[in-house]
Amino acid sequence: MAPGVRTAGSSVTSRALAILAAFDIERPVLTLTDIARRTDLPLPTVHRLVGELAAWGALTRGPDGGYRIGVRLWEVALLSPLHTRLREIAVPFLHDLYETTRENIHLAVRNGTEALYIEKFTGHRAVPIISRVGGRLPLHATGVGKALLAFSGPAFVASYLHDPLPRCTPYTITEPGRLAGELALVRRRGWAQTREEMTLGSCSVAVPVLDPDGTVTASLGIVVHSLRANLERLVPALRGAARDVAGRLADTAGDPYPGLRHQFTPRRPSMRKESA
Secondary structure, three states, rough: OOOOOOOOOOOOHHHHHHHOOOEOEEEEEOOOOHHHHHHHOOOOHHHHHHHHHHHHHEEOOOOOOOOOEEEHHHHHHHOOOHHHHHHHHHHHHHHHHHHHOOOOOEEEEEEOHHHEEEEEEEEOOOOOOOOOOEEEEEHHHHHHHHHHHHOOHHHHHHHHHOOOOOOOOOOOOHHHHHHHHHHHHHHHHHHEEOOOOOOOOOOEEEEEEEEEOOEEEEEEEEEHHHHOOOOHHHHHHHHHHHHHHHHHHHHOHHHHHHHHOOOOOOOOOOOOOOOO
């Protein structure tokens, strides 16, 4: 079984989910044999389940015989609140932020112990980055991650600091006490920064997107080249965008599809006879 792929459970659902989980950014195309090896499932079982997933549209088979994630699965994923609410609301403000700075712009949420990237804007002038939409990076090594971590609950922060912290570069903060001090600073001033802690040659600054009750919903960040890093000057624009996103989220709290023009359904004519 390939590293990082969990053994499928005994139910049909768990086996089908294991097959879908076998695909990742480094292996977007897999043969039946590849899937069987990565899931530790018998080849006949893989053949049957892959056929059913392909018939539904979750997988698609290419001319080379390899399987890829299908369009139907993508369509279903777009119904996630991360897309229908957070991303749809945030994108116009991210676009404005990019037009102002011409740097890498990130929108992220906390997913377990990682920062999950929901959207990004980049340009020709921007420094190359390793983040991608749908990708995950460590909370403590990224600007958006630090903003999310600093404004998470005390119990979660304590648990995170208790676990080993991976070192991404020589500048990554991996000492629990030192990281705790930096998170306290982030909470006091309202913004986070990194200096070559995720990738050499780049720095980042980020702010949280907070609910009216102070709960962190997401974070907005900007990544710049270390040579032109003047992070504090970017904070006002980031704060303004975060406030706008938070305000729009609050204003549309009862609408699952903000910005979507809902189809008008004419009222059915009454079946009751008009009284004379």
